Amino acid sequence: MAAGVPSLTVRARQAWTIATVELRRVFFARRALWVYGLALLPAVIFFGHGVAVKYRGDQLARRGVIQPALMDSVREGEAVADVKQRLGKPAEERWSVRSKRVRQHEGDTGITTHVIEPAVEARFVRLNVSRPSYSGEPFARIYEFEVYGPEGSKNLALGRPATGSEPCGTEQGPERAVNGSVAGGEADSWCSGDRPLFLQVDLGAALPVKRFVVKHASAGGEDEESDTREFNIQVSTEGKAFTTVESSTGAGFVEERTEYRQITYFDGRREARLLFVDGTLESRHIDRLLNFEEDRLIFAGIFQFFYLRLAIFFGCLGVFMYLFRGEMTNRTLHYWFLAPARREVLLAGKYAAGLIAAAVIFGGGALFTFAAMLWPHDAVEIQAYWNAGGLGHAFWYATAAALGCVGYGSVFLALGLYIRNPIVPAAVLLAWEGVNGILPHALQKLSILYYLQSLCPVPPPMDDEAPTLIRLLAAPAAPASRPAAILGLVVLTAFVLWIAARAVRRMQISYGSDA
Amino acid sequence: MTGRSADAHRPPAVVFEEVSKFYGEVLGVNRVTLNIPPGITSLVGPNGSGKTTLMNLMTGLIHPDHGRILMRGISPRDPETLMRITGYATQYDSAPRWATGFTFITTGLLLFGYGRAEAEEKAWKALERLGLTDAANRKVAAYSKGMRQRVRLAQAIAHDPDLLVLDEPLNGLDPLVRAETIDLFRAWAAAGKHVIISSHVLQEVDIISDQVVLIANGMIMAEGKIRDVRDEIEEHPSQYFVHCRDASGVAALLFGEDHVTEIRLNDDRMGMLVMTRDRERFARALGRIALDGHPIDGVVPADENVDALYEYLIGGE
Numbered sequence: 145m146a147a148g149v150p151s152l153t154v155r156a157r158q159a160w161t162i163a164t165v166e167l168r169r170v171f172f173a174r175r176a177l178w179v180y181g182l183a184l185l186p187a188v189i190f191f192g193h194g195v196a197v198k199y200r201g202d203q204l205a206r207r208g209v210i211q212p213a214l215m216d217s218v219r220e221g222e223a224v225a226d227v228k229q230r231l232g233k234p235a236e237e238r239w240s241v242r243s244k245r246v247r248q249h250e251g252d253t254g255i256t257t258h259v260i261e262p263a264v265e266a267r268f269v270r271l272n273v274s275r276p277s278y279s280g281e282p283f284a285r286i287y288e289f290e291v292y293g294p295e296g297s298k299n300l301a302l303g304r305p306a307t308g309s310e311p312c313g314t315e316q317g318p319e320r321a322v323n324g325s326v327a328g329g330e331a332d333s334w335c336s337g338d339r340p341l342f343l344q345v346d347l348g349a350a351l352p353v354k355r356f357v358v359k360h361a362s363a364g365g366e367d368e369e370s371d372t373r374e375f376n377i378q379v380s381t382e383g384k385a386f387t388t389v390e391s392s393t394g395a396g397f398v399e400e401r402t403e404y405r406q407i408t409y410f411d412g413r414r415e416a417r418l419l420f421v422d423g424t425l426e427s428r429h430i431d432r433l434l435n436f437e438e439d440r441l442i443f444a445g446i447f448q449f450f451y452l453r454l455a456i457f458f459g460c461l462g463v464f465m466y467l468f469r470g471e472m473t474n475r476t477l478h479y480w481f482l483a484p485a486r487r488e489v490l491l492a493g494k495y496a497a498g499l500i501a502a503a504v505i506f507g508g509g510a511l512f513t514f515a516a517m518l519w520p521h522d523a524v525e526i527q528a529y530w531n532a533g534g535l536g537h538a539f540w541y542a543t544a545a546a547l548g549c550v551g552y553g554s555v556f557l558a559l560g561l562y563i564r565n566p567i568v569p570a571a572v573l574l575a576w577e578g579v580n581g582i583l584p585h586a587l588q589k590l591s592i593l594y595y596l597q598s599l600c601p602v603p604p605p606m607d608d609e610a611p612t613l614i615r616l617l618a619a620p621a622a623p624a625s626r627p628a629a630i631l632g633l634v635v636l637t638a639f640v641l642w643i644a645a646r647a648v649r650r651m652q653i654s655y656g657s658d659a
Numbered sequence: 660m661t662g663r664s665a666d667a668h669r670p671p672a673v674v675f676e677e678v679s680k681f682y683g684e685v686l687g688v689n690r691v692t693l694n695i696p697p698g699i700t701s702l703v704g705p706n707g708s709g710k711t712t713l714m715n716l717m718t719g720l721i722h723p724d725h726g727r728i729l730m731r732g733i734s735p736r737d738p739e740t741l742m743r744i745t746g747y748a749t750q751y752d753s754a755p756r757w758a759t760g761f762t763f764i765t766t767g768l769l770l771f772g773y774g775r776a777e778a779e780e781k782a783w784k785a786l787e788r789l790g791l792t793d794a795a796n797r798k799v800a801a802y803s804k805g806m807r808q809r810v811r812l813a814q815a816i817a818h819d820p821d822l823l824v825l826d827e828p829l830n831g832l833d834p835l836v837r838a839e840t841i842d843l844f845r846a847w848a849a850a851g852k853h854v855i856i857s858s859h860v861l862q863e864v865d866i867i868s869d870q871v872v873l874i875a876n877g878m879i880m881a882e883g884k885i886r887d888v889r890d891e892i893e894e895h896p897s898q899y900f901v902h903c904r905d906a907s908g909v910a911a912l913l914f915g916e917d918h919v920t921e922i923r924l925n926d927d928r929m930g931m932l933v934m935t936r937d938r939e940r941f942a943r944a945l946g947r948i949a950l951d952g953h954p955i956d957g958v959v960p961a962d963e964n965v966d967a968l969y970e971y972l973i974g975g976e
Binding site (some may be wrong): 162 | 682715718719738739740741743745747751753755757766767769770772814
C-alpha cells in the first residue's frame with residue numbers, strides 16, 4: 145500500500161463508494177415515502193383532471209355535436225325556442241325556477257279592506273293585533289278603523305266610543321282611530337305596545353256589518369315596515385262572546401318568479417353554456433374543454449409555487465437533514481468515521497447520494513407532472529408546442545428542480561450538522577426564501593429561490609387583481625440570466641458546503657449514554 | 660517523514676501527552692499521559708472509568724480538549740492516514756440495517772481502495788477467522804449479540820492493520836473462539852503491531868497482556884508491565900474504618916498482626932482507622948477477633964479509589 149497523500153481519484157472513488165451505500169438508504173428509507181408523495185401529487189391531480197375532461201368530452205359527444213359556426217351564431221337576447229330551433233337538441237339542459245316573496249307595492253299598501261259574506265249582526269267590533277309590524281317593532285299603529293253595513297257608505301264606527309289596550313301615550317288613545325282622519329300625524333292614530341293588543345268600538349246597537357277598512361301606519365305617512373302584519377276582526381252583540389269574522393296578514397305579498405335555464409351545446413372541442421333568464425339569453429360562455437395555454441400556465445404556477453417553494457424545500461429537508469443526524473440516532477455513524485477517508489470525502493459522498501436521490505425524485509416528479517399535463521391534449525397541438533420549444537421547457541423545468549435540490553440540499557445538510565431540531569431553522573429559512581423578493585438586490589442573491597426562478601421557462605400566472613404584497617412575494621425583481629443563475633447557485637452551494645465541511649471535521653461521535 | 664530513519668531504532672508508540680476530555684461539565688479523562696509500545700496492552704478499569712473515551716480519542720471519534728495524541732506518529736485528526744493502519748472494534752452494538760456480515764465488511768474494505776474482488780477475498784478471510792462464514796450472508800441486524808461482537812472484530816482486522824483498538828473484545832465470545840482470538844492477538848503482537856484491548860476484569864487479560872493500564876474515574880492509576888502493576892496495587896496500603904464497641908481491645912489485637920501498619924482510635928472509642936498492606940489477611944484477622952468475642956459492627960473501606968478498583972478487578976466477577 146503506497147504511503148503518502150492519496151490522489152484525487154482515490155478520494156473520488158471513496159466518495160462514490162459512500163454515495164452508493166447511502167443511496168440505498170435514501171431511496172428506500174421509510175422516511176422517504178412522503179417525499180415521493182410530495183413529488184408525485186401534482187401529477188396525480190393533472191392525470192385526474194385529464195381523465196375527467198376526457199370523460200366529459202365523450203359524454204357530451206354522445207348527446208350530439210353541432211357545427212362550430214352555429215355555436216358562434218348565438219347572440220344575447222335571443223329566445224330559448226329560437227335558439228333550440230336553430231341549433232337542435234342541446235347536449236344538456238337544466239332549468240330551475242327561483243321565486244321570492246316581495247311586499248306588494250302597487251296601490252295603497254297601507255289600507256286593507258275586508259268584506260265578510262254574509263253580513264253579521266254586531267254591536268261591538270274588535271280588532272286584535274297579533275303581529276303589529278313588518279319591521280318587528282312591538283307597537284301597533286292604527287290610524288283609522290272603519291265599519292260599514294251591507295249597503296253602506298256610512299262609517300258606523302265614526303266617532304263611536306272606542307277602547308283598547310294601554311296606549312303608547314295620552315295623545316294616541318283608541319278614540320284617535322275612529323276620528324275620521326289620518327292626516328294628523330302620529331297623534332292621529334291609536335298606538336299600543338301592551339299585549340294583547342286590541343282596539344274595540346261600540347257601535348251603540350246591534351247592526352248588520354259587512355265591510356271593514358283598516359288604515360295602517362303608512363296610510364298616515366309612516367314607514368311601510370310599520371304596517372300591521374297580522375291581525376283579526378271579531379264581532380259581538382253583547383260585548384262578551386266574540387266571533388272571529390276575518391283574519392288577515394295585512395297588505396300581503398306577491399311572489400316574483402324567475403326561470404333560469406342553462407343549455408349546453410358541444411362542437412367536439414368547445415362547450416357553450418347558454419344561460420336564459422325568463423326565456424331570453426342572458427349570457428353565453430364558450431370555452432374549450434381542454435385549454436392548452438391555460439394548462440401550461442397552471443403547470444408553470446404549480447412548478448413555481450408547489451415544487452420550488454414547498455415540495456423540494458421540505459423534501460430536501462427530509463432527505464438531507466438526516467444524512468448525518470439519522471446515523472447518529474442509529475449509532476452507525478462511527479463506521480464512516482473509522483474509514484480511511486477524510487471527513488470532507490464522507491460529506492461529499494453523502495451529499496452526492498442525497499442529491500442524486502432528491503434530483504431523481506423531484507426532477508422526475510416534475511417531468512411526470514409535465515407529461516400528465518400534456519397527455520389529454522391533442523397530438524397535433526403537442527407536436528406544435530414541441531416544435532416551438534416545448535422540449536426546452538421540459539429541460540429547464542427538470543434542471544430547475546435538480547438545481548433546487550443542489551441548493552436546498554446543501555443548506556439542509558449544513559443545518560443538520562449544526563442543529564438538532566429542524567423545525568425552527570426550516571421555518572426561518574422558509575420565511576427568508578418567502579420574503580426574499582422584496583429585499584434589496586444584494587440580499588436576494590443569498591436565496592436559493594432567486595436563482596431557481598430565473599431558470600423557469602414560463603413565469604407563474606399572476607392576476608392583476610392579486611394583492612400587491614402577494615405579487616411582490618411571488619415575483620422577485622430582476623431575474624438573473626440563466627448562466628449567471630446557475631453560476632450563482634453553484635457559488636452559494638459551494639459556500640454552504642464549505643461551512644458544512646468545517647462542522648463535519650469537528651464532529652464527534654456522541655451516542656448519548658456512553659462513557 | 661524525515662525523522663523516519665532516526666525513529667527506526669525505536670518502535671513507533673501510541674503517545675498521550677496530558678490529554679483531557681470533558682463531556683460538558685462531566686470529566687471524561689483527566690491529564691492522561693501514556694506511552695504504549697507495540698504488543699498487547701490492556702486498558703483495565705471498572706465500567707464508566709474512561710476506557711471507551713480513551714479508545715475513541717485514539718481513533719479520532721472524539722477530540723481531546725487538551726493535550727496531544729499521536730498514534731504511531733499519526734494524529735487522530737487525520738483519519739485518511741491513521742485509519743489505513745488502524746482497526747477499531749467499538750462497543751456500539753449497531754450495524755447498518757441493509758448490511759449482511761459479508762457486505763458490511765466488504766463495503767468497509769472498498770473505502771481502502773481495494774478492488775471488489777480483493778475486498779471480498781479479505782472480507783471472507785476475516786469472517787473465516789472469527790468463525791462467521793455460515794452467517795456471512797445473513798443480515799447483521801439479525802445476528803445474536805455475540806455474533807455482532809465478532810463481526811465488528813472481523814471488520815476491525817479485515818484490512819490487516821498495524822494498530823488494533825478493541826473495546827472489550829472478549830465479551831460474548833465462546834471459549835473456543837476466545838482462545839483463537841487470543842492467539843491472534845499474540846501473533847500480531849509478535850509481529851510488532853499494537854493490540855490495545857479493554858476489559859473490566861483484570862484476570863481476563865493479565866495472562867495475555869504485555870502491559871496494563873489501570874484506569875479509574877478518568878485517571879490512570881497504574882501503568883506498566885503486569886507484574887509491576889500488580890505489586891503496586893498490593894503494596895499500596897489500604898485504610899478501613901472499623902466500627903466496634905470495644906475499640907481499644909480490638910486495636911490491641913490488630914497491632915499483633917504484621918500487615919497492619921497504623922491504627923488511629925476515634926475519640927469516642929467506638930471505632931478506629933486501620934491501615935494494612937494486605938487486605939485478605941486483614942479480613943481474616945478481623946474474622947478471628949470477632950469469633951473471639953469482640954463484636955465488630957462494621958468495616959468500611961476508607962480509601963475508595965485504589966481499594967474499590969482492587970476489589971473490582973481482582974476480587975470481583
